[in-house]
Amino acid sequence: MFSKACEYGIRATIYIAEQSRHDRKVSLKDVTRAIESPEAYTSKILQQLSRSKIINSDKGPTGGFSMNKQELDEVKLSTIVSAIDGDEIYKGCGLGLKKCNEKMPCPVHNQFKLIRDELKKMLETTTIKSLSTDLEKGLTFLKR
């Protein structure tokens, strides 16, 4: 469904969000420990998220990654997916056709439209904040 990079990105963001709700800045190592991901690769992904203004990053000692508590509600799953994987998953044809559309649909266009729209709606309405509170309550897990 998503690239590995995107999976790491979502898991990392949920963790950072959870910590930020308690005003805790986290280091790269904290993140990789929490989500069990390769360190250097995760670093690249956090850079992407940082450039996309989804998370903040600070250098130096006491540095690390964080999110703006006030803006936590604004960040949806779709925000992260778009930043890392782009929106091919919403817009692209299920069979990879460039010119697939209502007027000239691929054989599975209509069947996929339903699924896609549901997926889109889900990603656009699910906030990172809500996912982070579930995590804190121990209802969900980030590893293994």
Next chain:
Amino acid sequence: MFSKACEYGIRATIYIAEQSRHDRKVSLKDVTRAIESPEAYTSKILQQLSRSKIINSDKGPTGGFSMNKQELDEVKLSTIVSAIDGDEIYKGCGLGLKKCNEKMPCPVHNQFKLIRDELKKMLETTTIKSLSTDLEKGLTFLKR
């Protein structure tokens, strides 16, 4: 969503099904012409489908690919997807966790469950035969 191999596989099968409904055997070139796919790569995919008994293949002149007209209703989209991409798309965790399940769900487990189940149902109920008749009626297209 699916690998390129799987996309080619689905498109190729729909085309072969449509031709088989009219008792026409098709060559590799016919297929690649119809779906505009790389010839040698498509050949590999047709081999996979052939080994999985989804399509028949015959060597020699007058050889080519075909499907059993009587069994056309039995072949669903899911048949092809499972044969080429496996069932990771049904079973796998949306965030790539190995041990994600009801008891120990990842943060997006429940949200994804709905989408996945819909996708699964759609793939398991959509027959290649129906897709091939839409194609023949000119309602859908395999190229571009």
Next chain:
DNA sequence: AAAATATCGGACAATAATATCCACTATCAA
């Protein structure tokens, strides 16, 4: 000012997916 710490950025490496090449085998027709 210097040392320590943490992210950044670019180059590089490994792996997987996609795609190509070609000799080989089976089959049919003349």
Next chain:
DNA sequence: TTGATAGTGGATATTATTGTCCGATATTTT
């Protein structure tokens, strides 16, 4: 039986994704 045809299978090439390494940069502490 020979030649042409069409799929097969193995090796190889290309590209994208995933992952690593390391020096540079920014910031804080001493």
